[in-house]
Structure formats: structure tokens, C-alpha cells
Amino acid sequence: MSILSGKNILLGISGGIAAYKSASLVRLFIKSGANVKVIMTPSSKDFITPLTLSTLSKNPVYSSFVNEGDDTAVWNSHVDLGMWADIFIIAPATANTLSKMANGVCDNLLLATYLSARCPVFYAPAMDLDMYIHPSTLKSFEALNSYGNIMVPATSGELASGLVGEGRMAEPEDIVAFIEKAIIDKLPLKGKKMLITAGPTYEAIDPVRYIGNHSSGKMGFEIAKASANLGAQVYLITGPTHQKISHSLIDVIPVVSAEDMYNEAHKYFKDVDIAILSAAVADFTPKEIASQKIKKKDASLILELTETKDILASLGGIKTNQFLVGFALETDNELENAKDKLKRKNLNLIVLNSLNDEGAGFKNDTNKVTFIDADETVTEYQLKSKEAVANDLLNKILEQINA
Numbered sequence: 001m002s003i004l005s006g007k008n009i010l011l012g013i014s015g016g017i018a019a020y021k022s023a024s025l026v027r028l029f030i031k032s033g034a035n036v037k038v039i040m041t042p043s044s045k046d047f048i049t050p051l052t053l054s055t056l057s058k059n060p061v062y063s064s065f066v067n068e069g070d071d072t073a074v075w076n077s078h079v080d081l082g083m084w085a086d087i088f089i090i091a092p093a094t095a096n097t098l099s100k101m102a103n104g105v106c107d108n109l110l111l112a113t114y115l116s117a118r119c120p121v122f123y124a125p126a127m128d129l130d131m132y133i134h135p136s137t138l139k140s141f142e143a144l145n146s147y148g149n150i151m152v153p154a155t156s157g158e159l160a161s162g163l164v165g166e167g168r169m170a171e172p173e174d175i176v177a178f179i180e181k182a183i184i185d186k187l188p189l190k191g192k193k194m195l196i197t198a199g200p201t202y203e204a205i206d207p208v209r210y211i212g213n214h215s216s217g218k219m220g221f222e223i224a225k226a227s228a229n230l231g232a233q234v235y236l237i238t239g240p241t242h243q244k245i246s247h248s249l250i251d252v253i254p255v256v257s258a259e260d261m262y263n264e265a266h267k268y269f270k271d272v273d274i275a276i277l278s279a280a281v282a283d284f285t286p287k288e289i290a291s292q293k294i295k296k297k298d299a300s301l302i303l304e305l306t307e308t309k310d311i312l313a314s315l316g317g318i319k320t321n322q323f324l325v326g327f328a329l330e331t332d333n334e335l336e337n338a339k340d341k342l343k344r345k346n347l348n349l350i351v352l353n354s355l356n357d358e359g360a361g362f363k364n365d366t367n368k369v370t371f372i373d374a375d376e377t378v379t380e381y382q383l384k385s386k387e388a389v390a391n392d393l394l395n396k397i398l399e400q401i402n403a
């Protein structure tokens with residue numbers, strides 16, 4: 001999954017020959033999971049048709065304040081478009097459009113939207129080599145960069161004029177990669193490594209049977225996704241689950257038993273900044289695993305179980321600078337038990353979910369949690385989706401590590 005997934009991207013197209021590449025750009029944004037709307041300057045329509053772009057973006061294309069031939073005169077609001085956008089990219093950005101942007105001219109919809117947009121604005125210049133180094137163009141770049149706009153530099157190569165030099169618009173793939181990197185670089189967990197455990201563990205009884213539990217893994221997977229979306233490199237150690245995840249910043253490490261999870265967690269822990277242990281690890285495992293399938297010779301069977309290693313407590317025992325978060329699933333005396341776990345396992349934060357709360361716990365898509373931090377401050381939350389709980393948890397962690 002790309003960091004652009006779910007983002008609203010506004011693509012502004014101005015009138016240069018590189019506009020023919022805008023179709024590929026729209027396709028790549030859509031492929032990355034983004035929502036795309038396109039604004040064209042009137043002259044850009046000489047280079048590529050609005051129909052191509054609306055088909056690819058799955059949205060109407062805007063190019064004037066009122067749509068031509070539309071008697072109802074519906075107003076295309078530059079303010080609404082600017083507010084809708086999480087990212088505004090102007091590609092190709094011609095010398096003319098850049099100069100107008102630099103000087104606050106807003107004689108078309110694209111420029112008025114630029115002045116209204118509150119989101120990060122990127123621009124990918126495209127022009128002939130002499131235009132690209134003309135002092136007036138350089139002045140536009142300087143002004144735009146000083147406003148906080150981000151330039152996706154042009155590259156060198158053969159230009160439409162037949163001349164060879166700098167001024168070719170960056171290739172659509174490179175524009176997408178540039179924006180992804182710029183966004184990741186600004187994210188609050190950029191450069192942080194995180195270990196997350198999720199799901200149940202299966203403790204083998206014989207070659208075909210195991211002791212497991214009802215954990216779906218959903219909570220841990222949501223935390224992994226939210227962490228990666230904030231820029232963290234995530235090692236997600238998960239027991240058997242139906243959850244699926246694909247994200248450039250998440251490495252999934254599948255395990256089966258508590259012992260496997262213990263070993264993998266210890267392998268990664270020393271290199272991480274934050275560890276969140278949300279897995280429902282078996283507390284007991286069969287003392288012996290039968291090498292053959294156990295036959296039902298007798299009317300009853302006694303399995304001898306032995307305690308598993310407590311992963312969370314063991315990490316609490318060796319932690320140096322890591323911010324360590326545990327979960328507590330309680331049925332009685334919840335707060336006291338959770339506070340006790342927080343201290344006993346040397347945690348920075350514990351997430352309490354009570355089985356007494358409807359909608360909380362294992363199998364649901366929702367959870368109702370209470371956070372208790374190291375100084376025993378208690379913060380209670382309402383019942384929410386597990387995705388929202390994951391975001392609350394990461395906000396809490398960010399608040400604590402930046403305090």
C-alpha cells in the first residue's frame with residue numbers, strides 16, 4: 001500500500017506539451033489508492049482532452065468557474081476544491097502558470113484554487129531549456145519555494161523543441177515517488193522502527209491439533225497500518241490470522257507458537273524505538289507434542305500444560321530506550337490489574353480492554369479501551385472502530401515520546 005492511499009490528490013494541468021503525460025500521472029495516483037480530481041487551464045486542453053482525464057480519474061474535470069454550455073450555471077468553487085485536496089500537484093507547470101502563481105495572479109480556476117489551497121503544493125516545471133534558466137523563471141521558483149511550495153525538479157534530456165537540456169518534466173513515476181518520499185519525510189514517526197505483535201498463537205498438541213484462541217489479529221494489524229501511515233518502519237510479528245496487509249513500510253513476520261513469537265520479538269526488539277504487544281499469546285502450551293495423531297483410545301485425555309515465556313515481561317526486563325506498550329484484557333478489578341501489569345512488566349503504557357464492555361475485545365471490529373501511562377494517568381475512550389483506537393494509541397504514544 002502506498003502512503004498516498006486514501007489521499008485526495010488535486011492535479012493541476014497547465015498548457016505545455018508534457019500535459020500528454022498527465023494521463024499516466026492520473027493512472028499512477030489512482031493505482032496508489034488515491035482519489036484524484038483534475039483542474040485544467042484552458043490552454044492545456046489543446047494538449048490533452050478533459051475526457052481522457054475524467055475517464056482515468058473517475059471524476060469530472062474542472063477548467064472554468066462555470067461549466068461551458070451549462071444553463072444551470074453550477075459554480076465550480078475553487079475554495080471547495082482547495083479544501084478537498086490533501087495534496088495539490090501542478091504538472092506540467094509552465095513558465096506562464098508558475099509566474100502567475102508566484103505573483104498572486106488568479107485569472108483561471110487552477111490559479112484561484114492554488115491561492116485557496118491549504119494543503120502541501122508541489123509543482124513539476126516543464127519548459128524549454130532557455131526558459132528554464134531565464135532569470136524571471138528562476139525568480140518564480142524562488143518565490144514559490146519561499147511560500148513553502150515544493151518543486152519536483154525538471155530533468156535533462158531531449159525537449160519538444162528538439163534541443164537537448166534541462167526542462168523536461170519529471171517522469172510520472174518519478175513525480176509519484178518524489179511526492180511519496182516528501183510526505184514520508186514529514187511524518188511524525190519517520191525514521192522510527194516499531195515492533196508490533198498481533199493475533200493468536202497456536203500451541204501444538206499433536207501433528208493435527210492445537211490450543212488456540214479467538215483473537216482475530218485485527219487490532220494489531222490496524223496499529224501496524226496506522227504506524228506505517230505515520231512513517232514508521234514496522235515489523236509485524238503475527239500469529240495465524242486471516243488479516244491481510246500490504247504496505248511498503250511493513251514487514252510481516254508470520255509465526256505460529258508463543259515460542260516462535262518470543263524468538264522473533266527478541267530478534268527485532270533491540271533495534272526498535274517502540275514496541276506494541278497486542279498479540280493474544282497463549283499462557284500455556286502442551287508439555288510434550290505427540291509425534292503421532294493422538295487416538296481416542298480412552299474416554300478421557302489429560303494434557304499436561306506448561307507455562308509459556310511472557311514476551312512482554314521479558315522485553316520489559318531488557319528494555320533500554322524503547323517505548324514499550326502492553327495490552328491487558330481483564331474481566332474483574334480491571335484498573336488495578338492493569339496498573340499492576342504496567343509496573344510488573346516495566347511498561348511505558350498499557351491498553352486496557354475489559355471483557356465486560358460490549359463491543360470490546362477479540363472478535364469485534366470495535367474496541368473500547370483505557371490507556372494508563374507510566375505515571376498511572378488514566379484516559380478512557382468511547383467504543384470506537386479498531387482503526388480509530390489504533391490512531392488514538394499512536395497519538396498517545398507520540399504525545400508521550402515528544403513530551
Ligand code: CTP
Pocket residue numbers: 197258277278279280281282283308309310311312313325326327328329330341
Ligand atoms: N503477553 C506476552 N506473552 C505472553 C502472555 C502475554 O507478551 N506469554 C502480552 C500480551 O501480548 C499483552 C499482555 O502480555 O500485551 C497482557 O496479556 P494478558 O494475557 O492480559 O496478561 P498476563 O500477563 O498473561 O496475565 P493474566 O493472564 O494473569 O491476566
